[in-house]
Amino acid sequence: MKQLRIVDTSVRVLYHSIFVLSLYFLFAGHNQPGGGFAGGLTAGAAISLRYIARGVGSVRRAFPVQPWTILGSGLLLSATVAIVPLLLGGAVLEHDDVTVELPLLGTVKATTALPFDIGVYLLVLGLTLMAFEAFGDEPEPDSDLAADGEAAS
Secondary structure, three states: OHHHHHHHHHHHHHHHHHHHHHHHHHHHHHHOOOOHHHHHHHHHHHHHHHHHHHOHHHHHHHOOOOHHHHHHHHHHHHHHHHHHHHHOOOOOOOOOEEEEEEOOOEEEEEEOHHHHHHHHHHHHHHHHHHHHHHHOOOOOOOOHHHHHOOOOO
């Protein structure tokens, strides 16, 4: 029982920090190595910790949107960003620099690769959530498997 308390407390401390780190990888990496895939994997690690500590119910409560909706949104965004330059006479996945003047932040520079990375991030996050969704609900303590002590094959 003491080990479970240690794991639960550790996850409470680390979960949000790991998610912030994943967002840093997402936004800092779009012009450097990293980006959406590394950020999505880091977010998946945070979700895995939450699953280990509190089970699939806790993961479902953390993400009220269905996993396939997140995955589909990411795929749609990435595919759209990849195809739009082709429709405008450029090459597939062609990117450009964008500079925007914002009232409080001043000059913000980004590339059009950022929406693509956000799509990849959502795709990896949705895939991770779908994997935990496939694990299903926790078995009831009085189920046949628990009574027999056998593992499912």
